[in-house]
Amino acid sequence: MDISVVIPLLNEDESLNELHDWIAKVMQSNRYSYEILFIDDGSTDNSWKVIENLSEKNESVKGIRFQKNYGKSQALNAGFKEVKGNVVITMDADLQDSPDEIPELYDLIIKDGFDLISGWKKKRYDSKIRKNIPSKLFNAAARKTSGLKLHDFNCGLKAYKNEVVKNVDVNGEMHRYIPVLAKNAGFNNIGEKVVIHQARKYGVTKFGIERFINGFLDLITIWFLSKFGKRPMHLFGLLGTIMMFIGFLFAFYLGIDKLFLNPEGRLITQRPQFYISLVTMMIGTQFFLAGFLGEIILRSKSDTKRYSISNKINL
Ligand SMILES: Nc1nc2c(ncn2[C@@H]2O[C@H](COP(=O)(O)OP(=O)(O)O)[C@@H](O)[C@H]2O)c(=O)[nH]1
Numbered sequence: 001m002d003i004s005v006v007i008p009l010l011n012e013d014e015s016l017n018e019l020h021d022w023i024a025k026v027m028q029s030n031r032y033s034y035e036i037l038f039i040d041d042g043s044t045d046n047s048w049k050v051i052e053n054l055s056e057k058n059e060s061v062k063g064i065r066f067q068k069n070y071g072k073s074q075a076l077n078a079g080f081k082e083v084k085g086n087v088v089i090t091m092d093a094d095l096q097d098s099p100d101e102i103p104e105l106y107d108l109i110i111k112d113g114f115d116l117i118s119g120w121k122k123k124r125y126d127s128k129i130r131k132n133i134p135s136k137l138f139n140a141a142a143r144k145t146s147g148l149k150l151h152d153f154n155c156g157l158k159a160y161k162n163e164v165v166k167n168v169d170v171n172g173e174m175h176r177y178i179p180v181l182a183k184n185a186g187f188n189n190i191g192e193k194v195v196i197h198q199a200r201k202y203g204v205t206k207f208g209i210e211r212f213i214n215g216f217l218d219l220i221t222i223w224f225l226s227k228f229g230k231r232p233m234h235l236f237g238l239l240g241t242i243m244m245f246i247g248f249l250f251a252f253y254l255g256i257d258k259l260f261l262n263p264e265g266r267l268i269t270q271r272p273q274f275y276i277s278l279v280t281m282m283i284g285t286q287f288f289l290a291g292f293l294g295e296i297i298l299r300s301k302s303d304t305k306r307y308s309i310s311n312k313i314n315l
């Protein structure tokens with residue numbers, strides 16, 4: 001199969017028919033073999049009904065329905081597990097992303113050999129204060145920490161080589177950082193394409209300003225995890241050892257001084273070195289323990305179930 005289109009959605013029943021027809025038209029005119037995988041993340045409107053109807057008309061339409069709302073990352077995760085296409089394209093369901101981009105994205109992956117192409121909504125049709133300005137800040141921070149020179153990490157329109165989606169584990173709210181996850185998984189050929197963006201036609205946006213706060217926290221987590229997640233002892237063990245060493249030096253000095261050099265001097269507990277030694281040794285032990293516990297947790301970690309699916313179509 002050439003292309004899998006993965007569409008995570010929440011309460012988008014007004015857009016789905018139009019979106020489906022548009023994608024189907026693009027696929028047919030380019031003679032791609034394809035599947036469209038809708039992931040309904042606990043919508044409370046008629047989205048699932050619309051998906052069922054579409055799947056009766058078109059057998060390339062597949063669906064996954066979550067029991068309740070688990071978030072976009074879990075939806076993408078469930079979708080990525082099922083996809084069969086050589087190229088996987090993710091797209092928002094609200095018609096803000098244009099299916100006309102699909103052929104070019106496909107060629108960038110297949111002909112130019114990119115692992116991942118991220119869309120860049122250079123000209124954006126969203127609220128300035130709530131979206132555009134915070135988004136600029138957010139992307140600048142993401143560029144700095146990840147070392148990836150992308151302008152628009154959060155763009156829903158992205159194309160992937162199949163192996164990439166099978167090898168990244170998207171969870172929590174990490175869908176914003178799939179390019180970073182891909183890079184950490186060893187896929188370095190990551191590019192960008194300016195894509196057309198449209199104003200929302202139906203419904204309302206599901207993400208507000210809180211996304212940027214969560215986004216920044218996730219950024220710290222991801223940076224930290226990618227640096228030390230697989231070897232916590234390398235950070236905490238090092239810090240702990242340094243601190244304990246400093247504490248030990250001070251204690252050693254105090255001991256020598258008290259025993260041999262200046263037995264008549266101040267009491268040890270009246271000297272600042274004593275407190276420095278005490279504090280560094282205690283904190284050092286804690287760092288060391290944190291690193292050690294981290295290693296143990298990593299070794300005993302098993303795969304936990306993150307969502308439960310209530311329906312599937314054609315899968
Ligand atoms: N699976 C899933 N998709 C969601 C959720 N919230 C929003 N979406 C979808 O993600 C896409 C982008 O959301 P949207 O509200 O348009 O964000 P905006 O374009 O940044 O304003 C749309 O297709 C939404 O239906 C969610 O909680 N779970």
Ligand SMILES: [Mg+2]
Pocket residue numbers: 092094096200205
């Ligand atoms: Mg949108």
